[in-house]
Amino acid sequence: RNQTSLPPGPPKSFIVGNAFNMPRRKAWMIWSAWKKTYGDIISLSIFGRNIIVLNSAEVAFELLHRRSAIYSDRPNLPMGGDLVGWNRGLSLTPYGEQFRFRRKLLHQVFSPRPVVAHFPALERNVKNLLILRLLKTPERFADHIRDTAAATVLGIAYGYVLKDKDNESFVQKGHEALGQFSSSTAPGAFLVDIIPILKYVPAWFPGAEFRRKAAIWRKTASDAADSGFAYTNNELTKGTAPPSFIREHLSQSLTPEKENALKWTAFSIFGGGFDTTSSAILTFFLAMTLYPEVQAKAQAEIDMVIGNARLPTMADRSSLPYVEALVREVFRWGPPVPGGVPHRVMKDDIYNGYRIPAGSTVVSNIWGMTHDEQLFPEPDKFIPERYLEIKELEPSKDSFQLAFGFGRRVCPGQHFATASVFMATAMTLATMNITKASDKEGKVIEPVADWHPGTISHPFPFQCKITPRFLDIENLVLPDQVV
Numbered sequence: 001r002n003q004t005s006l007p008p009g010p011p012k013s014f015i016v017g018n019a020f021n022m023p024r025r026k027a028w029m030i031w032s033a034w035k036k037t038y039g040d041i042i043s044l045s046i047f048g049r050n051i052i053v054l055n056s057a058e059v060a061f062e063l064l065h066r067r068s069a070i071y072s073d074r075p076n077l078p079m080g081g082d083l084v085g086w087n088r089g090l091s092l093t094p095y096g097e098q099f100r101f102r103r104k105l106l107h108q109v110f111s112p113r114p115v116v117a118h119f120p121a122l123e124r125n126v127k128n129l130l131i132l133r134l135l136k137t138p139e140r141f142a143d144h145i146r147d148t149a150a151a152t153v154l155g156i157a158y159g160y161v162l163k164d165k166d167n168e169s170f171v172q173k174g175h176e177a178l179g180q181f182s183s184s185t186a187p188g189a190f191l192v193d194i195i196p197i198l199k200y201v202p203a204w205f206p207g208a209e210f211r212r213k214a215a216i217w218r219k220t221a222s223d224a225a226d227s228g229f230a231y232t233n234n235e236l237t238k239g240t241a242p243p244s245f246i247r248e249h250l251s252q253s254l255t256p257e258k259e260n261a262l263k264w265t266a267f268s269i270f271g272g273g274f275d276t277t278s279s280a281i282l283t284f285f286l287a288m289t290l291y292p293e294v295q296a297k298a299q300a301e302i303d304m305v306i307g308n309a310r311l312p313t314m315a316d317r318s319s320l321p322y323v324e325a326l327v328r329e330v331f332r333w334g335p336p337v338p339g340g341v342p343h344r345v346m347k348d349d350i351y352n353g354y355r356i357p358a359g360s361t362v363v364s365n366i367w368g369m370t371h372d373e374q375l376f377p378e379p380d381k382f383i384p385e386r387y388l389e390i391k392e393l394e395p396s397k398d399s400f401q402l403a404f405g406f407g408r409r410v411c412p413g414q415h416f417a418t419a420s421v422f423m424a425t426a427m428t429l430a431t432m433n434i435t436k437a438s439d440k441e442g443k444v445i446e447p448v449a450d451w452h453p454g455t456i457s458h459p460f461p462f463q464c465k466i467t468p469r470f471l472d473i474e475n476l477v478l479p480d481q482v483v
């Protein structure tokens with residue numbers, strides 16, 4: 001093999017390279033199919049721009065983690081970053097001073113020790129917004145999951161307490177903006193990401209639909225970030241602001257640039273934590289609908305360890321190994337960010353004799369890693385037992401180490417995210433049975449295990465039947481706060 005050759009990949013055409021065989025939808029599945037032909041590291045080229053696809057955990061840990069000093073930048077994304085303006089948020093901020101400032105702010109809240117301070121609010125939100133609402137309107141389970149995930153991160157970022165009518169405002173706006181984030185940053189979804197010069201096409205130009213879309217999406221994102229920041233500022237002025245990320249860090253001495261960074265970092269808490277967490281909790285509900293025997297085992301564990309006189313809390317986590325394994329399997333089976341978030345390598349590098357040129361976009365096929373048949377036999381099946389027997393999990397088998405990305409850009413909210421999904425899982429299993437729904441004729445509706453193609457990928461809408469496990473469940477779930 002030539003020392004200086006790029007990693008293998010599909011044949012490249014003259015000038016355009018792979019522009020026309022770049023997958024435009026669920027790219028991670030195509031990358032996985034290519035793995036059989038080209039291996040763990042693949043190169044693509046689009047009009048001279050190199051894209052390196054990391055198709056195994058081993059390569060991702062080596063490059064993005066061990067060599068993180070040069071693999072932690074973000075590529076410029078013409079559609080999602082420049083036009084829609086998501087490069088104002090942390091997830092697309094280039095590696096450098098701004099990046100470090102924002103990560104430091106988040107570290108103070110979300111690293112393993114300080115994050116524990118948010119567990120009581122998490123327990124309260126799961127009880128009040130998920131379990132109590134499931135008792136009243138179980139058919140709206142997807143809305144309740146969404147509100148629970150939103151409430152927790154909105155509380156941390158802005159000190160905001162979610163109310164019922166919020167579906168109209170904060171949550172709705174954020175939800176809309178995040179859906180647009182997913183669509184605008186999905187690998188290969190917009191031609192302008194493949195041919196960046198197209199971003200200069202004026203919006204009125206025939207065929208420039210993406211420019212018009214970008215202008216609308218940009219406004220949604222700005223409104224969502226501004227309204228959260230304005231809310232806390234207003235509460236601070238009134239002297240009624242509860243503790244929050246913004247309250248903690250806002251001060252007169254902040255330069256306008258740092259204040260702007262604070263605003264967008266707060267929105268990154270909401271943006272990073274809301275849609276991803278609701279995706280994972282929805283995946284849990286889907287898995288329980290399809291795998292009743294798993295549900296029964298997890299409920300038996302909860303009944304044995306906790307009984308049914310109280311609800312599970314975060315303090316029970318280490319005593320519930322089957323539930324913990326189930327949560328790990330949720331992140332493996334339906335990783336919420338299946339195609340990762342692209343990194344950019346800042347210096348020329350060599351891996352395994354292959355050349356990785358400076359400036360290449362480096363994408364990690366997280367879905368491919370968590371569906372690697374060698375590591376996870378029958379990867380499409382939901383089998384928590386995979387995680388039960390193993391005492392020391394190798395990183396490449398640990399979905400908690402794969403689903404949150406790699407190196408210096410690893411998800412800063414990972415500990416809080418797994419705690420949130422654990423809490424929702426344990427409380428739901430303790431109180432509810434999830435089964436398949438039936439149609440009007442009494443025919444069972446079989447849900448399909450399939451996920452949306454965006455950057456943040458949710459299960460497609462599905463139906464299930466949710467019923468309380470005990471007659472006196474309401475006494476167990478008494479609201480401790482009016483929501």
Ligand code: HEM
Nearest residue numbers: 091268272273276277336337341404405406409411413417
């Ligand atoms: C189920 C839950 C979650 C999943 C699966 C998830 C996954 C990810 C992934 C894959 C990345 C990209 C890492 C990389 O570039 O290699 C990321 C980045 C990020 N996540 Fe999460 N995340 C979740 C929850 C959260 C929460 C609760 C927060 C709240 C702080 C958060 C905030 C962020 C931010 C700000 C980034 C960008 C980091 C950077 O670019 O430096 N995420 N997340």
